[in-house]
Amino acid sequence: MRIAQRFVPFLLAGAAVLLARAPLMIEAAPIESSMGVIQKIFYFHVPSAIMAFLAAFVCGGASAAYLWKRGKGADALAVAAAEMVVLFGFIVLFTGPLWARKAWGVWWEWQDVRLTMTLVMWMIFVAYLLLRRFGGPGSEVLSAAAGLFGAALVPFVYVSVNYWRTLHPKTTVVNTLPPDMAFVLRWSMLGFLLLFVSLLIVRTQLELARYRLEEAYAGLDD
Amino acid sequence: MSAVRAAWLIARKDLVIEARSRELVATTLFFAASCVLVFAFAFVRGRDVPADAPAAILWIAIAFSGTLALTRAFERERQGETLRALLMAPSARAGVYLGKLLGLLCLMFLVEALLVPLVALFFRAPVFDAPGYLAALLVAGTVGFAAVGTLFAAMLVRAHSRDVLLPVLPYPMTVPVLIAGVRGTAALLAAEPNFDVARAWLAILVFFDATVVLLALWTFAPVMSE
Amino acid sequence: MRDLTTDAQAQTPEGFVSGAQTAAAETLPATPLVYIAYSGIWLVLLLYVFMLWRKLQRVEKDLQQVSSARPGADRR
Numbered sequence: 210m211r212i213a214q215r216f217v218p219f220l221l222a223g224a225a226v227l228l229a230r231a232p233l234m235i236e237a238a239p240i241e242s243s244m245g246v247i248q249k250i251f252y253f254h255v256p257s258a259i260m261a262f263l264a265a266f267v268c269g270g271a272s273a274a275y276l277w278k279r280g281k282g283a284d285a286l287a288v289a290a291a292e293m294v295v296l297f298g299f300i301v302l303f304t305g306p307l308w309a310r311k312a313w314g315v316w317w318e319w320q321d322v323r324l325t326m327t328l329v330m331w332m333i334f335v336a337y338l339l340l341r342r343f344g345g346p347g348s349e350v351l352s353a354a355a356g357l358f359g360a361a362l363v364p365f366v367y368v369s370v371n372y373w374r375t376l377h378p379k380t381t382v383v384n385t386l387p388p389d390m391a392f393v394l395r396w397s398m399l400g401f402l403l404l405f406v407s408l409l410i411v412r413t414q415l416e417l418a419r420y421r422l423e424e425a426y427a428g429l430d431d
Numbered sequence: 432m433s434a435v436r437a438a439w440l441i442a443r444k445d446l447v448i449e450a451r452s453r454e455l456v457a458t459t460l461f462f463a464a465s466c467v468l469v470f471a472f473a474f475v476r477g478r479d480v481p482a483d484a485p486a487a488i489l490w491i492a493i494a495f496s497g498t499l500a501l502t503r504a505f506e507r508e509r510q511g512e513t514l515r516a517l518l519m520a521p522s523a524r525a526g527v528y529l530g531k532l533l534g535l536l537c538l539m540f541l542v543e544a545l546l547v548p549l550v551a552l553f554f555r556a557p558v559f560d561a562p563g564y565l566a567a568l569l570v571a572g573t574v575g576f577a578a579v580g581t582l583f584a585a586m587l588v589r590a591h592s593r594d595v596l597l598p599v600l601p602y603p604m605t606v607p608v609l610i611a612g613v614r615g616t617a618a619l620l621a622a623e624p625n626f627d628v629a630r631a632w633l634a635i636l637v638f639f640d641a642t643v644v645l646l647a648l649w650t651f652a653p654v655m656s657e
Numbered sequence: 658m659r660d661l662t663t664d665a666q667a668q669t670p671e672g673f674v675s676g677a678q679t680a681a682a683e684t685l686p687a688t689p690l691v692y693i694a695y696s697g698i699w700l701v702l703l704l705y706v707f708m709l710w711r712k713l714q715r716v717e718k719d720l721q722q723v724s725s726a727r728p729g730a731d732r733r
Binding site: 220249250253254257296299300303304307308310311404408411412414415418419421422425426429 | 690691697705709717719724
């Protein structure tokens, strides 16, 4: 466990931050006046969304780096980041409708920018992972192109859905939050950031270890 | 060999082959028409047509036919191993992309020339009221769709599971095109056409096209050189 | 947020947007949904970490096997 041992502390720190706070958050945070208890989902929903988008850009950057330099590290990072998008994106898409059902009365709303955009972005990176898995030899390069395109087009998805109307609470809600809620949100954000970074590192290390294994096998055949 | 010359040669080759065999054209046109027919059965109820249905159906038919054409267009290259030969000349690589894109665009415009009157006929849509705007939307949208599709089709020529991956991969990325195309066309076909809305969507499409084509030209050479 | 509240306040005292769905929304209590949300998140995260852990262990084991079968093979 040489590789992971260095990063386990980060993982534990992130998890501990979340674990210690979550029950307290749920009970103690003030109930938001217009939406009621259901709004408390947002303490995990919002950081997850931010991590998902962050991961998308990391994947895009790493893909570009791989396309031009062909470094194994860049490719490993790209795969790891793509998995992060799918993981955190799933959390957003799972908690979103739960919130929406109470807040707006419907499970899904197409004209909501963020929900639709997250779904499309999620699908782009699921397609990325499918390509990795089923594309056969040489799929690292192909998926790098897919990752780069995917990340670059995410803003367009935002713009096009946004030109519809949006029901989603506007971003200004974060600035106008009462201090208690803002604090809890920042705490949660920190926890998710730690979690994201440590998962990303561990997953990248896994991919790099796999490369070493392949090379070791190849060396064995000589 | 410059990129432009390569593009022209490739596009001409594709079009000449197509003109002789008419295989792609015939099958794609028929497929597009069947699409519209199926949607007609699904949506038209006596005299009632749901408000934005014609716009949506037009673009869905374009997307589906486009994917069909894409798959077939690169099949030819794969079987003939011509792609590898084409890519030998480094200066011409971008030209290969442009040439295939041009060939695909010609085919798709032809399909749209059939689709638009069909949709007008089956759904009683006033498509000829604003032909300029509609044509602009169609051109911009098709370029965006084809640009993404051509890149992925070229990328996947030698990949496993190509047949399944080619439809799957570009679709989420062409969502902006579909949204913009449908909403823009719907604005034009509405009872009171809203030209400002159509113009805005057109602008989004043009930006999208520029971004995608630029990105594709950048990444085509690195991706295809193995 | 303001759009939502003005809309909501205009319609029902509880603050739900859609009038037609008010009946359905009222009978669906919010608190279980919150618990479902949080437990779902934890489940997904723990599952992923567990999967990562297992894969990492397997790769490490294989690497050790290869290096013992042929010392130095895993170094480039």
